[in-house]
Amino acid sequence: MPLYQPADLNTPVLSQFSLKGKIALVTGGSGGIGRQVVTGLAEAGADVAIIYHKATDAHEIAAKIAEKTGVRVQAFQSDVTKRETIAKTIEQIATEFGRGRLDIVIANAGVCQNVPSLEYDEETWNYMNSVNYDGVMWTAVAAGRIFKKQGRGNLIITASVSANLVNVPQTQAAYNSSKAGALQLGKSLAVEWVDFARVNCVSPGYIMTEMLTRQPKELIDKWLSMIPAGRVCNPEELKGLYVFLASDAACYMTGFGEVDGALYSVTSRVGVVPRYGDYTVMAAWNERGVTGHHPYKDFEVHGVFCWQRNSNSPTSDTVQRSPTGYRILSTCSIMASIFVLPVRTSNALNTFLKRTQVQTVLSSHSQNARRAASTRSTRHTLNTGAKIPAIGFGTFQDADAQVDAVSRALKAGCRLIDTARVYDVEKQVGQGIKESGVAREEVFVGTKLWCNNFHPDDVESALDDSLRDLDTPYVDLLMMHYPCTFARGEDRFPRDADGKMILGKTSFVETWKAMEKLVKTGKTKAIGVSNFSKGEIQQLLDQSDTVPAVHQMEVHPYLQQKDFNAWLRSKGIHVVQFSPLGNMNDFYRNTGWSKEVSHMTRVTDQPVLQEIGKKYGKSPVQVVLAWAVNSGRSAIPKSVIDWQIQQNLEADFEMAAEDMEKIAELDIKARFNDPSLDYQWRLYSDLEGTQGAVEGKTH
Known part of the structure; x- marks a missing residue:
């Protein structure tokens, strides 16, 4: 080209x-x-x-x-x-x-x-x-x-x-x-x-x-x-x-x-001098400084004294004194090109100059700069006794890149992989786990049941499909993706002639009870929910025997849900944050049901996060993820880019209370994930950030 x-x-x-x-x-x-x-x-x-x-x-x-x-x-x-x-x-x-x-x-x-x-x-x-x-x-x-x-x-x-x-x-x-x-x-x-x-x-x-x-x-x-x-x-x-x-x-x-x-x-300007006879002249060092001459008139050479002898040439070299310096005459082969400068000779070069004291001058680096905050590998304990890593790896979107991305994430040290049936990436995730070489028992794998498989008779077969694609005999966590039930069948988004979602007749409590049975089979080690309201989780607590091990929900500095988080913690339910970086994902800017609020300043562009990052030698992204970890939650950022994957894994570090308080002030109750009108279900009905949802179709 x-x-x-x-x-x-x-x-x-x-x-x-x-x-x-x-x-x-x-x-x-x-x-x-x-x-x-x-x-x-x-x-x-x-x-x-x-x-x-x-x-x-x-x-x-x-x-x-x-x-x-x-x-x-x-x-x-x-x-x-x-x-x-x-x-x-x-x-x-x-x-x-x-x-x-x-x-x-x-x-x-x-x-x-x-x-x-x-x-x-x-x-x-x-x-x-x-x-x-x-x-x-x-x-x-x-x-x-x-x-x-x-x-x-x-x-x-x-x-x-x-x-x-x-x-x-x-x-x-x-x-x-x-x-x-x-x-x-x-x-x-x-x-x-x-x-x-x-x-x-x-x-x-x-x-x-x-x-x-x-x-x-x-x-x-x-x-x-x-x-x-x-x-x-x-x-x-x-x-x-x-x-x-x-x-x-x-x-x-x-x-x-x-x-x-x-x-x-x-x-x-730097010039290039072609071959000249048998002379290779780059520079000469004498007690008067650095100087030298090329046979070409009016050119003086400055640089490192160096020449290469031709094996067929005589072994003698002659160094002759000239009025302005030393001329090197050598029977040796000429290098292909020699850098020279047209100059005027300065008398200063003919005077022996006293050695100056050592001066250290720094432009943009310092050997004594603050070291970045040390990275931890925090794991939280679920109510089942299992340990879940604080920083995980999300697999929403980018299906074609997930095999390599999952493999690289695991090789880099990640041990929590989050996926879902509706993402259509479970096969890639399973292959990525295999290719990583990391033993399956070392990886915490979670997936989600989609809304068209909520009928009690469909729950186990749906999990079997996920296990087959993930190429694993079990998952560590199975969650209900949403509390709303869609009509049974192969169509994940069943709609009527007017494009409205067709809801199913099964309640999420019935689905939950079917999931409880799967724990006994060993096909899943724990069960949880995602995108539930406080009232919906209370229904599960009132009408079933199992407290959800995890609630996966939208949490970031713009939507902190402090009261809800405290309530979940009081019930022994661990929170896993999806979209931990808020509106950084363009999905929220492009999807039909996203609100205009998603086009506001990106969370990670907030100056306070940049200032906190400077203090710890971390990026704003790492500060946001560390805020999640220091709050006792797990976070599942997504990326298919090497440096971002590594950056996310290095975000587990201790932050001072004063910095946590600064981030707390960013809470504006801005919810970006709200498909309520599309799903024909009032999601998050008793939670913060439910104003302004717009109608649109999930794509």
Whole structure:
């Protein structure tokens, strides 16, 4: 596939720089160069996600840029050094913030430390490389997978002039080499990804960011003496370059490594020099600094001293002194290409410079950042004595993806799988359990009986059908899906000529009594209900012998049902929350009987949840799930995406009472799941959140 080309190449030139409607993200976007890049992208019309690590003001910065530019700007906490963590964050941004799309990724996060090479310890060396090199790779990989699926995308890497030359007088071996690696990585990806993405690099020189202002004045003065422009570049002067590379104005540009604000030149570009005789010259080190010459006139080479000897060549090498430095003459084979910079020689390079003290400069990461709250594996005890995990895995929707999703969830440590006959995924769930390799007895499996099988004579055969498809001799929990009974038969949604649901004649109490008998057969270990009102559960308590082990119901910060939850707890009935993230599921926004309230701000976009998440090093989604666990309930979020599955499982952590109280204030009694008019049954009649149901058909 050729490199992407815009549909209309004849648009006015200024419009080619527009990023309106694009979704972008910037790592290390809360400060320095990154903050100005975010501002530039937003000013050009893109919605921008800021990825930060330790900044305490990232959300405030995002809000200010959004207010100024009129586009969406949102901050997300992550860690580029952790492959799975940054992949989860980028997938989250594409899925939630980008609504399924991601156009531009700026791999900008970086750190710098001045350390003499003989004084590096393993931790410092690894830290520098993990941010500057590994962080770029993991960011690129996560973005590249999305770009490949989309068919196009745009990756821009912030490298450094240090990728091409060695800065003096400071000692930065790790920084220089990691940035060189990032630059070469960008060029490699540009070639490899040409079918679906453009990849370019920006290599800034000295930029007036907080990184620079922390340096001693004498060091800054020394740098200024070597910069032909006579001043240091401001970060605001870089945003135009990033916008250009991100826009269609640069549609034919990939594999580019721009040097902006270079140390020894005003605006030097990286050049490629072809083979020249038998000489391979990259650089020479002498007591006067780093310098060297290529035989091509007016080119001076800065970088790492390196050449490769041709096995057929003589073994002698000659190093000759020139008026401006050392020239390396070697009978060796020329490398295919050598990066060189046209420069003016500075006398500063001929002066031995005193070693500077070690300076630690952090851009968007910190080794001492708060560690995320530790993850637990809470299990609640049912009234049967069985243990049920606090965090489970829902299987509603996405039938084609459930085999793999269930298998991956179990391999990741999930041990509670919730499904239902009406979901039409029981076969996939059963296969996923088998493929996971996890022993059946280690997994708590729950399913639900659908309303057309509520007649006492149909209950056991309906469970048998579920057991057959799940490929298991028993389930740990069998629930009635709703209290309403539909007409018996194969049709799960029997309707009359007018499209009205045809109700059955069996009462839910009769169905419950038939389910009680199944416990004795061993086909189910426990029985429960779902979507019942308080009065309906009281009927079961009054007219049967078994207290439901579980009530599965809609609970989330917008619909907390505090009194009902307390009452269920007093009866020994454990609550399992479905739709624990509220209106995050587009099902509620699209289904016919959903209320307009489902189009309100998503639960997880509430600022208070984001603030609490920062405190614990968790996402808003994890905070909502932890709220459920700390309230003594179980939650069954659904996802078929790896990072989301893992994120959900890591949501079991202890939260302070003060944070639980903050979430309590979000309760607005907003119920999203209410098919009462379609099912011809007044559901939740004595509960909160029953106002405003609309008529529509379940699909």
